[in-house]
Amino acid sequence: MMVVMMMMSMMEMMVVVMVGRAGDVDNGGGGRQEAEAGHCQWRRRRRWRNHGGVSGTGCAPPGVDPEAFAWFQAVDADGSGHISVRELKQALLNSNWTAFDDDTCLLMINTFDRTRSGRIDVYGFSALLRFIQQWRNLFQQFDRDRSGSISFSELQQAFSQLGYNLSPQFSQLLLARYAPRSPDPSIQLDRFIHICMQLQSTTEAFREKDTALLGNVRLSYEDFLTMVVTRML
Ligand SMILES: [Ca+2]
Numbered sequence: 001m002m003v004v005m006m007m008m009s010m011m012e013m014m015v016v017v018m019v020g021r022a023g024d025v026d027n028g029g030g031g032r033q034e035a036e037a038g039h040c041q042w043r044r045r046r047r048w049r050n051h052g053g054v055s056g057t058g059c060a061p062p063g064v065d066p067e068a069f070a071w072f073q074a075v076d077a078d079g080s081g082h083i084s085v086r087e088l089k090q091a092l093l094n095s096n097w098t099a100f101d102d103d104t105c106l107l108m109i110n111t112f113d114r115t116r117s118g119r120i121d122v123y124g125f126s127a128l129l130r131f132i133q134q135w136r137n138l139f140q141q142f143d144r145d146r147s148g149s150i151s152f153s154e155l156q157q158a159f160s161q162l163g164y165n166l167s168p169q170f171s172q173l174l175l176a177r178y179a180p181r182s183p184d185p186s187i188q189l190d191r192f193i194h195i196c197m198q199l200q201s202t203t204e205a206f207r208e209k210d211t212a213l214l215g216n217v218r219l220s221y222e223d224f225l226t227m228v229v230t231r232m233l
Contacts, residue, residue: 061122068126075125082119085109092132094188095148104194108132111197135193142192149186158192164199201231 060069075083075091085105092100108131112124120128142150142158150158155171174195179185187195205227209217219227 064122064126068129069122071129072122072125080119082117082121083109083125084119088128092190094190096188098188098190100190101194104190107194107197132193135196136189139189139192147186149188150192151184151186155187162196164203198231202227205231 060066064072072083075087077087077090085102088109089100089102089105092105094100108128109118109120112120112128112131114121114124138158139150142154142161144154144157145151152168152171152175155174156166156168159166159171175185175187178191178195179187206217207213209219209223209227
């Protein structure tokens with residue numbers, strides 16, 4: 001299973017997500033939390049039924065795919081009409097069943113948050129779904145051995161195919177920064193999306209300065225800081 005929300009039907013997905021969350025609870029003192037998770041699962045199922053599931057089209061706003069709308073309602077745990085970073089994090093799992101990391105969720109919310117409110121509406125969410133799907137497809141392409149994660153050699157190939165000319169040392173640096181410590185470190189989908197988004201953003205910033213396309217720029221200290229700060233999503 002990659003991103004849970006993408007791999008199966010909406011109904012199955014929500015159940016698996018909730019089971020996954022409950023399974024994360026420490027058995028030592030987790031009775032209450034498990035009960036809450038069970039309640040949450042039931043609550044979401046009820047809401048799902050109320051809206052007629054994926055096939056229900058009555059409530060989807062114009063321009064929003066009914067499936068994306070049904071998904072939106074399932075992920076919008078508090079029914080506020082918006083998806084928060086926390087709600088997004090609770091809905092996304094990597095292939096190793098770890099939750100998406102906070103930074104990636106925040107980065108994605110900020111990217112699709114048109115009102116700068118720290119949350120996204122159904123239109124932003126619909127766009128975010130397509131965005132994640134595209135990255136997931138790429139991730140699966142680059143994960144050549146189907147291990148569910150991107151190794152050093154796979155990352156090098158991924159960068160090359162994405163048009164980046166980066167040294168092995170740079171890939172090693174990213175693995176050291178983003179992969180869990182291991183003799184053979186590799187990157188899950190959440191970190192892969194994070195790396196690619198930041199790389200894209202900082203590369204654009206660099207190219208704005210590198211007008212002659214020399215691969216080198218001269219920057220003042222404050223220009224450098226401005227470049228970094230404005231690109232930190
Ligand atoms: Ca792999």
